[in-house]
Amino acid sequence: MSNGINLRPWREERRQLRQTQFVYLAVATLLLGLVLSGFWWWSSNQSIQAVQQENQLIRDQLGVLDAEIREVTELREKREQLLQRIEVIQSLQRQRPVTIELLDQLTGSLTEGIYLTDVRRQDNQLTIQGHATPSQALSDWMRSLEQQQRFSEPVLRSVTSDESIGANRFDLLLPLAEDQP
Known part of the structure; x- marks a missing residue:
């Protein structure tokens, strides 16, 4: 009792359809992988560039700070020098009357x-x-x-x-x- 229905071509068509779907799905997965890899690579490069820019900004700021530190150091040295000069001047001011008195007594004691x-x-x-x-x-x-x-x-x-x-x-x-x- 055979009905005469041939199931073979239908199975063959279904197998070819699944094979085609598999190839499309494999190509789509490959393309999606490439797109994701490209996006990851671009994102990594952007991150690296951002870090490099931050590092350069930090280097620039360190240079500015180093210059300011040198300036502050020079100003401190100048301040110390000025304080020493002021001390010498004040010392001379204090000793002026003494020196005058010494010379006065010295010349007053001179004999002929x-x-x-x-x-x-x-x-x-x-x-x-x-x-x-x-x-x-x-x-x-x-x-x-x-x-x-x-x-x-x-x-x-x-x-x-x-x-x-x-x-x-x-x-x-x-x-x-x-x-x-």
Whole structure:
């Protein structure tokens, strides 16, 4: 009993249809994979470029900060130099009356026949060079220096006779009194 229905061509057509669908689906999947890969590659490149731009911006800002740090350092150094200058000036201002008083007492104590050629102050002592016409004038002047309130006992370092000027050259060390600045 055969009906005469041939199922073979129908199965063959269905198999070919499924094969065609499979090929289309495989090509579509491949294309979708390529599109997704391309998008991922483009997205990665964009991210890398964004990071590189951020890094460059950070480098630029670091350069600006380094320049500002150098400027601040230079300004601090200038400030320190100015403060040191101000201190020196203030010190000189404080010592001006003392120096005037020292010179006033020194010249007020001079006796006749004493001629000063060099007076130098270093810390708390004066170094005095000069010449005395009679040798007694030097002794009188040294006694006069001892009586001044700003000076301690003078120390005569050397006395030499100078025939060219007809006087004795002397080198005297005069310490300042301890309680004086």
